[in-house]
Each structure stands twice: as structure tokens, then as C-alpha cells.
Amino acid sequence: MAGVWARLRESPLAMLGLLLVVFWLVLALLAPVLPLLDPNAALDAFKAPLSTSDDGITYWLGTDHKGRDILARVIFGARQVLLWTILASAVAYVLGIAMGLTAGYLGGWWDETVSFVGNVLLSFPVMVLYIVIISYLGAGGLNIVLAVTFASAPGIMRIVRALTLDLKHRDYVAAAQTRGESSLYIMFVEILLNARGPLMVDVCLRLGYTTITIAMLGYLGLGLPPPDPDWGKMIAETQPLGSFAGHMAVVPALAISSLVLGFNLLADGLRESTLDA
């Protein structure tokens, strides 16, 4: 893996991707200690970027229609977006890996059942799946996790299953079997460990998709409940007023794009550097 890092460093685009992701992660983690205004406090409405209030406060990125500081909202929004993106992806991966590994390694009726359920879920239009789940269960972080898991786990299952089908015929797997290792040990140490290259690429891509998904749900009003800032909701609320205060929607849109771009560039870089690792 040291070789992967060395080759990743040689790619300027991959390093740009890493920089973008780390930028947002650091801001999100430090949001409570940064000298920011209260993201939910109503101050002066419709202030332009770099303008100053009467009592000398600078609104670096301006304020929105309710007079809330956009810089603070974007950075606190990053906390929400990254938290639920990472949590939802992690849950989807745990489930997808468990299903894919067991289906690929054990095969038989279990494989057929898991693959069939996965295909049924994949045949649903994703948007419909989200709307059904969230309108039935109500908006909220945990329901977003549930919806993303339903939509992503089958895809992850298929990737892990395909990798497992390939790796389980390697001699080192047979060697583990001939010394009496348990199926659980073989699946995790002999197979999953050696599938991590392609999986890391998939993780990065899927974090990007999930960021878009969460922003989209927020935009459609199916996201996190108010008043917590959420990038998608910030666009939805301010878009109708965009013609005379465009910055209110542009800033969160740029935030979404840069984070997703970061994940995608990182995924591309990882793909290049794990191909011949």
C-alpha cells in the first residue's frame, strides 16, 4: 500500500481531489471552534459577500433571505453533509460487504437469494425508492441512512461478490482451507483484504454519489429537519430569489460540486495507482 501512496502523490489531479476532501473534512471538524457567527441567527438579510453590518461584523460570503451568515451555514452544513454521507456509506458497506462476501464465497441457495433480492432492489428507480422510504418514515438523518443503504448496498454487494468469485480460486485461499481455517477467517483475511484496492476506489466514488444524494434529498425537502443547515436545502430555499441575490444559492452549490469533485478525482487517482499495485 505504500506504493499506492507514492503513485498517488505523482498525480496532480488525485492530490487536488485529496486536498478538496481534506479541506471540507477539516472545516467540518473545526466548525465549533472557528470564529464563526451563529449559523441560525437572523441578522441582516440579503447582504452581499464581503459586506459589513452596522456594528462592524464582516459577512465574508454574505447573508441569506433570513439574514443568516452564509459562511457559517456552509461550514456547519458541511458537518451535516459529511456526517450523514459517511455514516450512510459505512452502513451500506457493512451490509453490502457481508452479503457480497457470503454470497460469493458460500454460493448455492444463499447466493441465489441474495443476488435475487439485490437485483429486485436495483431494478427500482432510486429516486422513487428515496421518496417512498422518506415520505413513509419521515425526514431525518437515520431515515436518510436507511434510504441510502437500500439504494447502495445491492450495488456494493455485486462488486464484492464479483471480486470474491475471482479471489476465492486463488491458491492462497486453498492453502488456508488445507490448514483448516474457518470460512469467516478466509472471507475476511484471505479475500476481503486482497479486494481492498478496487473497493477503495468504489468507496470514494460512492461517497461522491451519496453527497449528491443527500444534497438532492435536502433540495426536495426530504432531507434533515430544520433549522440545521443543509447544502441542498440552502439552494432550495434561496433559488427563487436568485435573480437579485445569486450568491445565496451559488455558494452552497459550489460547496457540493467541490466536495463531489474531490471524491471523484481521488477515486480516479486511486484507480490508476492500484491498477498495477
Next chain:
Amino acid sequence: MRNASPLHKPVLACHKLSVTYAMRGRDVAALRDVDLHVMYGEAIGIAGESGSGKSTLALAVMRYLGRNGVIENGHILFKDQDMTALSSAALRRVRGAGIAMVYQDPAAALNPAMRLGVQLAEALTCHEDLSADTAWTRARDMLVALRVADPERIMNAYPHQVSGGQQQRVVIAMALLAKPDVLLLDEATTALDATVEAEIVALVKSLAAKLGTALVFISHNLALLRRTCDRLYVMQDGCVVESGPSEDLFKAAQHPYTQMLFAAMVDITAPVSVREISGDVVLAGNQLSKSFKTDQGTVHAVKDVSISVRAGETVAIVGESGSGKTTLARLLIGLEVADVGTVSLHGNALVNLALYARNPEDVRALQMIFQNPSETLNPSRRIGVQFMRVLRKLGVAQSDADARTQVVSHLDAVQLPSSVAGALPHQLSGGQQQRVAIARAFAGNPAAIIADEPVSALDASVQAVVLEVLAEMQRNFGTSVLLISHDLGMVRRVADRIVVMYRGQVVEEGATQAVFEPPYHPYTEALLSAISGETPPDLPTPTLDHTLALGGCAFAARCRHRLGDLCVTDAPPVVALAGGHRIRCHLNFSGHSH
């Protein structure tokens, strides 16, 4: 036919050819000042182990080096024109019609979506102005000349519908159709079974003589080069270290590397060491059968095979691809479960054949060495870490500290330094990886080890070292070894007994000396003549692929001693000769004193 050849001029020559590859910012020299020439109609051989630069040489001659390969200096002269100075249009005219090339993997050379006949005809029409009918007829004639069974069927088939041997014949036919002046064969027959390889090489040689084509054989197989080529070049690290007429080189090689390569060759006339094996039977398979369902129907991979290995004995199972030898090994160790039959260890039949259901003591008693060195170790874990796991799992180390000390001594037993414990598998060479695998197999002090083609992926000189390590470990531990190989010559050096398999059945078994002496099963005879190369085997074209279905002998289709319909319709009896030598054949062996 071509005009009278100017025999004293080379058709192809390289002068001081140097090639480098740019690898991650560094320049790696692949060829250094290589001088080489081929006369019109001559056959030359380029010998060398992996990494010696022999394939780079072929690619450079064709001007097929990848984007990172650069001809630093030197010239490649083809019929007095400098290949290094040709335009890409001129190169296209030379490639195929002037110099043709055949690679190791025929599947990569054929378009999977086009019928073979169309691809063959295209090889003609792209160089000559011919009608489609004429091209088709000439393509079929070439297949007939290469003794392809049922050429009409092959012409209408897609690549995946024919065997690897047939695919390679088609690729060679395609190369010869353009009547090239030079044909480069880069390990073109390496992937084929020995009997098939011998036949194809002999055919190519006689066809090339008719067409006046010069042949360049690139191979690691010295026996093949010796019987095929007029002159030989031996390459090491990108340099030609020795060259000369084949027989002269074989009789009096000057360079130490050449001497070492020849020393690693098998001499099948050398005496076989005979050991007295009188111990109890340790591992036995009794009347094992296993069949698999495939798209083409049911394949009987192993049919009613019984085999036994005594304490300290080395038994070799020899056969070509599809003989069922690997399936037999997997049945014995429990990676596959037999449809019928039993496996016994120390005379006790196992209740459960499947590996996961065997008790830990039976698992420990039978270990395996695998074929592919690069896959035998978990690529993500350091050698020491995975070796410690083996020791703990097999119960020979009671603590991690204990395991750590044992790893070092196990590595030392296979002549590896203790620093190997800290390495990842990809940092080791193939020979080192396989030595770790040998140490791992012996770690639990098993009663028997199954070694499935343990050295077939290694260079000849490394093979000898690894085989010696295996033999020494066996002597020290007194372990029984079941050695599986396609290479009759290699097992001669190490096996006490040999079992020859063909299409899932044992066709001959006996002490090593007895198998290498007449009487032979006709299949053993073909294998032997393929490795000795003295008389290329003249195997009839297999047209009777269904003899097994008719109840006859599996080998009848390719047998040159076939006794008419008897062999096709009746299953051959097992003839018991002196000293436990048994042959499954209709032939009458009573005339042989043994």
C-alpha cells in the same frame, strides 16, 4: 516458390542493437549490443530464461515495442533495408508478408467475434489481390498441411469453439499463408501439451522448408531448440552470451550461463536412483471418480482411479492438461469431494471426504504445495505473519513468541534468510515464493504432501534448486510426496514410482525405471519421444473423439498402435507385468521380458 535464395546473405540481421524501457522515470536496459543474423531458409533459436530480453528482441525486430520502449542504437536489417528507418506504411508491408510473428497465447491473436476461416482468408487478401474463393481454398489447404482435423469445421468455427492446440495451428497457418521470409515464434508452443508441441514444431519446420521461410524460435525449452534449430543464441540480461551451431553448443558450451542451462536439462538416459521403499501405505485413494457438469455435457475428470503412497515414497502423477491429475489431487486433500470412492490416511478410511469436515489431525496430516508461486501466498500479509498463523493453526506453536522463533528455522530449512519474514510476497522471486510454500507445507510435519506442479512456473535453473529443496525436506522429515506434473522428464529425477494418467484414467503405473523402459503404454511412448526429441511422434490426427463414449480406450483416437475396432469399442484390460508395473492397453506385451 521463391527465387533461388542468396544463401550466403542474411535475410535478417541485428547489429549492436540496444533497447531501453522507460519505467517510472528510470531507463531500464532490455537489450545491450545484440548481434544476430538469420540466413535465408535457416532455423535459429534464441534461448534464455525469463527477463533475458528474448521477447524484447522479437518485438524490436517487428518494431512493435510499446510506447516506453526505445531503440537506443544499432540497426535491424531486413533484406538490406533498415527497419529502424522505415515509415509506418513501409513497416506495414514488411510485417506479415516479410516478417511474421506467432506469440504464446493464440486466444489473444485471434478475433473472438470472427470465424476462423474469414480471419485466415483475410491474411491472404490483405497482402495479395485474390478472389474470396481462392483465398478460402488456399486457407483450407494450409490447415490441411498443418494436419488440422476436420478443416471445414474449424474454418466455420469461432475461436472459443476449438482447442488451444487447434487455435495455435490456425495462427501459425495465418502467419505462413503470407509466405513470409522470416517467421518469429515467441514461445509459440510453450502452452501446449508436450506431444502436441512436438508435432506442431515438426510440421512448421517441414512447411517452412518448402516455403523457404527462415525460422526464429524463441524458447526456454532447450531440448526443443536443440532438435529444431541449426544455430543457437543464448541470452542473459539483454546480452547474447554465446552463439554457435546447436550441436557444438550442446557438446562444448563455453559460457558458464550456457553450461548451467544445459546442466538443468533432463537427460532421460541417465540412471535412475532406486530406493527401497517398504513402509506402510500412508495415503491412498480407492476407486475415486469425479465428474463435472459443463456446457458441453458431463466431463468425467477422474474415472475409477486408485492410488497409494508409502511412507517416505515419492509418487509422481504425470499427464497432460485434461488428464484429471489436479482433480485427483483435490479429491485426495478434500478441496473437492469424490462422487464415488474413498480416501484413507494411515490405512483408516476418512469418514468425511470434504476438507472442512475432516478432523484437525487429518487436516494436519495432509498438506499441499500449489502450482502458481505468485498466488500461493496472501499478497497483503508479510511472510512472517502468515507463516505464524500457519504454525498456530496447525498446533505446532503454542505462543506467538514460539511461532516467531519457529518461522526463522523453517525459512532456514529451505535456505531463505530470516529477513524474508519481514517481506511481502511480491518482493520475493518466484523461486523464493515457492520455497516459502514448501516450508509452509512441511511446517506441521504432515504424513504426506501433495505437490501440484510445484516448479512448472519457474525457470529451468530455478526448478532444479527448488526440486532439490523439496527432496531434501522430504528426506529430513521422511514425508510421503505425491508429485503432480506434466513433465515426465522432471519427475524422473525425483520419483520412486510414476503413474501416467490420460483423460481421467490411469493408463500406466510402475517403478520409475520400468516406466522409462519398454514395454510402454502407447501414450507414455509418445510423451517420451516428445521429451527426448529423437523421433518426433507421429500421432494420427484425432478424429475419434468419442471412443470413451463407445466404451473404448481413451487414447485410441491418437494411438499409432491402434488395433482396429477393438480399441474403439472395448475397454482395454489392465495388464500386470513384473514388479507392479501395470499398463491399461489391448496390446500384447507378453513378448517383452521385464
